[in-house]
Amino acid sequence: MRKLTGVAALAWLCGAGVPAHAGPAGAQGADFLYLVEPGDTLIALAERYMASADGWRTLQRLNGVADPYRLVPGTQLRIPLSQIPEQAGAARVVYVAGEVRADGRPVQAGMTLGEAARIETPAGGSVTLELPDRTRVTLPPATKVAVRRLRTFVRSGLTDTVIRIEKGAADTRVAPEGGGVGRFELHTPMMVTGVRGTHYRVAADAAGSRSEVLEGRVGVNAARGAPAASASATERAMTAAASVGAGYGIGVSTGGRLLRPVALLPAPALLPPQETVLGPAFDASWQPVAGATAYRVLVARDAALSELVWAGTTPANTAPTARIDGLPEGTLYLSVSAVDAQALTGLGAHAPVSVRLNPPAPFTLQPAADAVRYGESVTFEWAAVQTAARYELALAADADFTRQAALHPASASGAAQPLAPGRWWWRVRSVDGKDLPGPWSAPVGFRVEPAPPVPTLQDDGSTLQIGWPQDTAAGAGYRVQLSADAGFATLLADEHVTANAIGLPRPAPGIYYVRVARAAPGTAPDPAAFSAPQRIEIVAYLRDGHGGAIGAGTSGTGDGVGGGGGIRLR
Structure with a gap:
């Protein structure tokens, strides 16, 4: 298919009842077209366009002009392109x-x-x-x-x-x-x-x-x-x-x-984006157009749409929306047109869009994606932004920040917030000295679990009885560990129980550590799921002739772990 673009003819203009334009009117075939203006003469036109003023004779012959000094305004003259110097x-x-x-x-x-x-x-x-x-x-x-x-x-x-x-x-x-x-x-x-x-x-x-x-x-x-x-x-x-x-x-x-x-399809009814788009992306939306098979979506730096920054097509059998991303900061121009069954792009609906990218969104640090936090309070950390006067931390129960959403101001690059157990999302943005916010960081999902159970200890001289409060959240049971070091590299016991207590053989006198986590059988809990290591001290007991512990004393101490009976010898 071949297409002529230029002003190809007064024949089209006059034949269609369109008023003629005066002056240069494009080309048709081997000729330049000119529509006569008041005061034009063949000699003046030859001087303006041709290699020599003598070219008026060629114009007179080619166009059948009777009087070279009396031209009718609005009539068409042909000037051979071959005689126009370029x-x-x-x-x-x-x-x-x-x-x-x-x-x-x-x-x-x-x-x-x-x-x-x-x-x-x-x-x-x-x-x-x-x-x-x-x-x-x-x-x-x-x-x-x-x-x-x-x-x-x-x-x-x-x-x-x-x-x-x-x-x-x-x-x-x-x-x-x-x-x-x-x-x-x-x-x-x-x-x-x-x-x-x-x-x-x-x-x-x-x-x-x-x-x-x-x-x-x-x-x-x-x-x-x-x-x-x-x-x-x-x-x-x-x-x-x-x-x-x-x-x-x-x-x-x-x-x-x-x-x-x-006839081209009409322009869709645009649903204008928010007055200011914070960040490089937004969703363009519009009302469907009858007869459309697709929609052409453009975003440009200028209203004439000559400096494109985004272009795409979306089918008409999906929702009338398009996700536009990668945009620069500034005032941009959105255009949406319907495309018909012949693939002809219709008239466009246009709207200005103001995109704001500064101050930039902070880089999120903690909690990381899919992290788990245990307890009633979660600490959030992000990288500082030099141009930020303060920050805003957003929390919600969904990634779209529509459920249980809350906004918390923060003066530094970190904050702690109480949260109930469940799935949560967080994001943060910078606010400049004029109190104008920048774009949000990407949502980060994480989970909050109840605080780990804190164990207590009873020592009867032969076994260590470790117990903790009953927890309905631990339907699969608990994992109990006893170690000779605070890092739990040397485990003396690593047991799974369904009840909220366990008896372990009493180790030799010394310093030990115990911790408890909710866990299903055969699983290795996240180290953060355990309670803080509880330091205990096992002391030697004075025993009678039958091997029983005698006397009264403390056989286990430290960091919230209860003591038992017996005599501790140092």
């Missing part, structure tokens, strides 16, 4: 996102590209080119184009541009300041156009070629075969032509058949 032109790169390449080299904003440049945008990138007449061409992600012609008319400064879209799409605003256009054409493998002051889009893919006209009028021609790059529009064998006005789109099938123009 010089090399250049396109300036005004915006680039991602690893865009031209002729295999990286593209940067500010550089210029000339005729014969081949430009390729990656899946996540885009580039916008500006021509000398301020025409802007935005190439979205996954697009390949070749600049076939890039020149300017020597005497008038009008541009002569031909760009071939090999794959992907282009969004154009031609001569936006209303000064008229020389020649501007976008080619796909099957199409070509001529326009003035027009905003339109062109796309080419395996399904064919398409164009949507947003402002002005475009002439579309389906071509037979693939014409040579140097061929003019009139040298192409056309099988069909159509004039497409604003608000309409047209397609050419892979077989080269020009389809009928159809």
